[in-house]
Amino acid sequence: MRLILLGPPGAGKGTQAKILVEAYGIPQLSTGDILRAAIAAKTPLGLEAKAIVDRGDLVSNEIVNGIVSERLDADDCKPGFILDGFPRTIAQAEALAGMLKDKGVALDAVIEIKANADELVRRVIQRGKESGGARADDNEEVLRKRLDVYQEQTAPLVAFYAEKGLLRPVDGMEPVDAVTAAIKAALPN
Template sequence: MRLILLGPPGAGKGTQAKILVEAYGIPQLSTGDILRAAIAARTPLGLEAKAIVDRGDLVSDVIVNGIVSERLDAEDCKPGFILDGFPRTIAQAEALDEMLDEKGVKLDAVVEIKADADELVRRVIQRAKESGGARADDNEDVLRKRLGVYQDQTAPLVAYYQSKGLLKTVDGMEPVERVTAAIQAAIAQ
């Protein structure tokens, strides 16, 4: 099973990815984790990324794509994977298509977890109250900015994958168990 999870910040992608990892026995690939692992392993791309991160700059698509490609070649990804946080843009999606073609594999589905922005903000504010604001992103202004970035950069992927017949949409406002059931039903089709 080769999946991409799409959805705005706070929609539950990470929660659902962990559940799907258990259900299907495939790894969750988060670009942040992959980047940190490549830096720690001191791979050539990891060292290049480290120099960029150390300067405080954003890592280019070329490097991110290369690191994702290397990770997809790992043995644990042979039976499948769940991409979470990649691709974020149409350019990255096109690069992923090329990568997968070169590897002779195809995506099974792209799952969009739809969520209402105002409800996500309400959830974050509630979580901050309950946890004492322990997380840096438990802040309305930060979340609204991240939601804006998602809308501008990542939301266009919905139409991109819909045009390829890969998009499955589930209601992320349901309880976790119902969202999981909806995802599993959607990818079983």
């Protein structure tokens, strides 16, 4: 099973990814985790990324794409994977399509976890209160900015994957177990 999880910040992608990892025995690939692992492993791309991060700059699409491609070659990705946080843009989606084609594999589905922005803000503020504000992004201003960035950069992926017949929207405002059931029902057998 090769999946992408799309959805705005706070929609529950991380929660659902963990459940799907358990259910299907495939790894969740978060670009941040992949990048940190490549830096720690001192791979050539990891060293290049480290120099950029150490300067305080953003890692280029080319390096992110290369690191994701390397990670997709790992043995644990042979039965499948869940991409979370990648691709974020049409350019990254096109690069991913090329990578997968070169590897002779294809995506099975793109799960869009749909969520209401105002409800997400309410949830995140509540989460911040319950956890004592442990996360820096648990405030309305930061979340609204992240939601704006999502709408501008990542939301166009919904149409991109819908055109390819891969998009499977689910209602992310339902309870966690209902969202999980909807995702599993939307997946190809």
